[in-house]
Amino acid sequence: MDRNFAMEFVRVSEAAALAAARFMGRGDENAADHAAVEAMRRAFDSIHFSGTVKIGEGERDEAPMLYIGEKVGSRREGAPVLDLAIDPLEGTTITSKGGANALSVIAVAEEGKFLHAPDTYMSKIAVGPDARDAISLDLGPAENLHNIARAKKCDVSDLTVVILDRPRHDDIIREVRKAGARIWMISDGDVQAALATAMPGSGVDVLMGIGGAPEGVIAAAALRCMGGNFQGRLIFRTELEKSRAHEMGIRDLNKTYKIEELAAGRVMFCATGVTDGSMLRGVKFFGGGAKTHSVVMRSETGTIRFIEAHHDFRRKPNII
Ligand code: VTB
Numbered sequence: 001m002d003r004n005f006a007m008e009f010v011r012v013s014e015a016a017a018l019a020a021a022r023f024m025g026r027g028d029e030n031a032a033d034h035a036a037v038e039a040m041r042r043a044f045d046s047i048h049f050s051g052t053v054k055i056g057e058g059e060r061d062e063a064p065m066l067y068i069g070e071k072v073g074s075r076r077e078g079a080p081v082l083d084l085a086i087d088p089l090e091g092t093t094i095t096s097k098g099g100a101n102a103l104s105v106i107a108v109a110e111e112g113k114f115l116h117a118p119d120t121y122m123s124k125i126a127v128g129p130d131a132r133d134a135i136s137l138d139l140g141p142a143e144n145l146h147n148i149a150r151a152k153k154c155d156v157s158d159l160t161v162v163i164l165d166r167p168r169h170d171d172i173i174r175e176v177r178k179a180g181a182r183i184w185m186i187s188d189g190d191v192q193a194a195l196a197t198a199m200p201g202s203g204v205d206v207l208m209g210i211g212g213a214p215e216g217v218i219a220a221a222a223l224r225c226m227g228g229n230f231q232g233r234l235i236f237r238t239e240l241e242k243s244r245a246h247e248m249g250i251r252d253l254n255k256t257y258k259i260e261e262l263a264a265g266r267v268m269f270c271a272t273g274v275t276d277g278s279m280l281r282g283v284k285f286f287g288g289g290a291k292t293h294s295v296v297m298r299s300e301t302g303t304i305r306f307i308e309a310h311h312d313f314r315r316k317p318n319i320i
Helices: 004-021 029-044 092-097 141-151 167-179 190-196 213-226 239-247
Strands: 050-055 081-090 103-110 121-127 160-164 182-186 206-212 229-235 267-273 284-286 289-298 304-312
Touching: 004 029, 004 081, 004 103, 004 267, 004 289, 004 304, 029 081, 029 092, 029 103, 050 213, 081 190, 081 213, 103 190, 103 213, 121 190, 121 213, 141 167, 141 206, 160 167, 160 190, 167 182, 167 206, 182 190, 190 206, 190 213, 190 267, 206 213, 213 229, 213 267, 213 289
Parallel strands: 050 081, 160 182, 160 206
Antiparallel strands: 081 103, 103 267, 121 206, 121 229, 267 289, 284 289, 289 304
């Protein structure tokens, strides 16, 4: 995948983040999400590629824009054919309340390399490079923590586990506490938390628990670039969810997906912070412009590049 694409796609996540950030703390989740989706949709078409949304805003009938299967990009002849896994605003509630960890995300892969994850829950575990061989979703939290501590040459009590603050995680929380690790409970936003496990100095060692499946694919793409690891298992709450998954080609409903089964081949990832988070700073507005903070990376090289951009709205009126 051409490395110049990295700079192209970061413009797209910047545009979505700038649009969504206007709605920080304004109590309107839908308006924030809608603004991000519109800005991202517009920005894609300025890039010379033939893109298909594989993970997006939902099925065609429920999402007017960036729906699964939608074609984006300039689509001129000879343009590279790429698949997209996007989340224009990961953390709509966070944004509406002005909390931490909201971001705009784009993962890019060659054709057919993302799992077509249904819009269900996913049980997840994510770690950074130093513990990449130490995790298994088939083991319980305590065993995973012991293996991670051994790999990181520290005690379990030195580890910090990020878990979404939900009643469904009561058992995991109890087991993690019993094992002696620390917990950082987050209200929302497990994508940024998954990335933080692979960022030295983030203070986060492992993500555990159940979040959205599509976002699991996005986190897996990012962790491929960062050399970390991720495993996920789909969680179904209803028979309807199961039959929809079947329609999407999922045969083994209990399968534990390894990172390469979620995002294979050469992948690229970029994200822009909407609100301040454990890895990215949020959008800061000032008179006539704004500052954004993004990360761009590719699985081929593993370079993690942070981009701080100053946008002058007087000279770039199209961006807002
Ligand atoms: C949210 C959100 C996460 O999953 O929790 C969601 O914060 C699903 O959980 O970042 P709930 O239905 O309990 O809110 C994510 O969107 C992504 O995995």
